[in-house]
Amino acid sequence: MEPVVLKGLTGFLVRRFVKNHLAVTDEKVRAGYGYLEGWISVWVNLVLSLLKIALGIWIGSYAVIADGFHSASDMLTSILVIFGFYVAKKPRDQEHPFGHANAELVAGLIMAVLLIVAGFELMLDSSLILWRQEFKTLDANWIVLAALGGTIVAKEWLFVLSKSMGLAINSTALAADAWHHRSDSLTTVAVILGLLGNQAGFAWFDPAVGVLVSLAVIWSGVEIAKKSISPLLGENVNTETVRRIVDLALCHEDVYNAHDIYVHKYGQQHFITLHVEILSSLSPIEMHDISAMVQGRIEEHFGGACTVHVDPVDFQDPRFQRIADLLKGLVQSHQELLEWHDLQFRDLEGGCRLHFEFSVDPKIKEADYPALSAKLYEELKGRTEGAEPHFSLEPGYTLPLRQERSTN
Ligand SMILES: [Zn+2]
Ligand SMILES: [Zn+2]
Numbered sequence: 001m002e003p004v005v006l007k008g009l010t011g012f013l014v015r016r017f018v019k020n021h022l023a024v025t026d027e028k029v030r031a032g033y034g035y036l037e038g039w040i041s042v043w044v045n046l047v048l049s050l051l052k053i054a055l056g057i058w059i060g061s062y063a064v065i066a067d068g069f070h071s072a073s074d075m076l077t078s079i080l081v082i083f084g085f086y087v088a089k090k091p092r093d094q095e096h097p098f099g100h101a102n103a104e105l106v107a108g109l110i111m112a113v114l115l116i117v118a119g120f121e122l123m124l125d126s127s128l129i130l131w132r133q134e135f136k137t138l139d140a141n142w143i144v145l146a147a148l149g150g151t152i153v154a155k156e157w158l159f160v161l162s163k164s165m166g167l168a169i170n171s172t173a174l175a176a177d178a179w180h181h182r183s184d185s186l187t188t189v190a191v192i193l194g195l196l197g198n199q200a201g202f203a204w205f206d207p208a209v210g211v212l213v214s215l216a217v218i219w220s221g222v223e224i225a226k227k228s229i230s231p232l233l234g235e236n237v238n239t240e241t242v243r244r245i246v247d248l249a250l251c252h253e254d255v256y257n258a259h260d261i262y263v264h265k266y267g268q269q270h271f272i273t274l275h276v277e278i279l280s281s282l283s284p285i286e287m288h289d290i291s292a293m294v295q296g297r298i299e300e301h302f303g304g305a306c307t308v309h310v311d312p313v314d315f316q317d318p319r320f321q322r323i324a325d326l327l328k329g330l331v332q333s334h335q336e337l338l339e340w341h342d343l344q345f346r347d348l349e350g351g352c353r354l355h356f357e358f359s360v361d362p363k364i365k366e367a368d369y370p371a372l373s374a375k376l377y378e379e380l381k382g383r384t385e386g387a388e389p390h391f392s393l394e395p396g397y398t399l400p401l402r403q404e405r406s407t408n
């Protein structure tokens with residue numbers, strides 16, 4: 001991933017206060033970013049809330065006072081950011097052997113829910129005022145308007161700061177806080193428009209703008225919740241990652257292919273399991289050493305842990321190549337099939353058996369497997385070098401990618 005270069009004041013603050021700021025996959029460095037954003041937000045929100053409450057009391061505007069209390073509640077959100085990164089930084093222990101990195105996602109999710117709740121509250125308040133027609137004329141002077149304008153500038157600065165820091169370390173918690181800051185500045189815009197509309201004689205203007213702003217707040221909360229929930233449930237990895245794993249596995253000339261690749265991402269670490277097909281004429285010790293080497297290379301590249309399962313295949317047998325071509329053709333002519341693997345001949349007393357597996361498009365229901373199996377068996381019958389075909393079907397959840405060493 002290309003590192004995000006932080007410019008301007010944000011870049012200065014990060015370079016000044018985050019030790020080793022370019023190592024964005026290190027949980028300690030990520031915590032440094034989180035603390036910096038969190039503490040700046042806490043202090044700015046404290047000043048803003050005191051200012052808004054004072055202004056609101058001065059001119060008797062409930063909207064301005066409510067906005068001030070909203071800023072005070074945002075201090076809690078920012079403290080949550082700090083807490084989330086504090087927990088995420090903790091090393092692994094007896095209770096949590098995978099570490100605590102997902103605390104960051106949990107913090108992001110809680111903040112998204114708080115944002116949605118804040119949006120609904122704002123919508124309820126504004127709708128009630130519209131419904132009851134409780135309009136009143138306010139005395140908004142230019143000092144109040146200028147001061148509120150200043151709070152918008154401060155909040156927009158926090159938005160830019162949090163958003164770019166969130167991009168730099170790819171964090172949903174910081175992105176959530178950024179959009180919270182923006183929703184606050186939109187709220188204040190609505191408050192100012194309301195005051196101006198009120199002065200111009202349109203008393204309903206203030207609550208009407210309030211409803212629109214609340215919808216924007218709810219929408220951003222839902223977006224952030226989705227971003228936090230998906231990695232918590234466990235996401236599939238992209239083709240690029242799978243390709244990288246296959247490339248690393250094929251580093252040794254006696255490895256024929258890699259398949260059944262499962263990647264579980266936890267925080268910045270990857271937990272990977274895969275099968276590698278290794279030339280069956282090698283000794284168990286040699287196979288062990290090759291699989292250990294593949295494992296080591298993958299762990300070195302991705303961090304975390306990798307487990308490799310060995311499937312011995314005799315890809316130098318001429319029969320193997322002929323069957324491989326047959327299966328390749330079958331996969332190409334059937335949309336349901338993604339790839340095949342684990343091709344082995346078993347010479348038994350009663351005759352020769354051919355074992356292999358097909359990966360099936362996950363869109364196909366497993367209830368339809370027996371019918372598909374029967375169809376494939378009919379097509380294979382009599383074409384498998386006199387060996388009896390025994391194959392199974394399995395859903396191919398890792399993105400389809402067939403890559404093996406060519407033996408001709
Ligand atoms: Zn398999
Ligand atoms: Zn296998």
Ligand SMILES: [Zn+2]
Pocket residue numbers: 288292
């Ligand atoms: Zn070992």
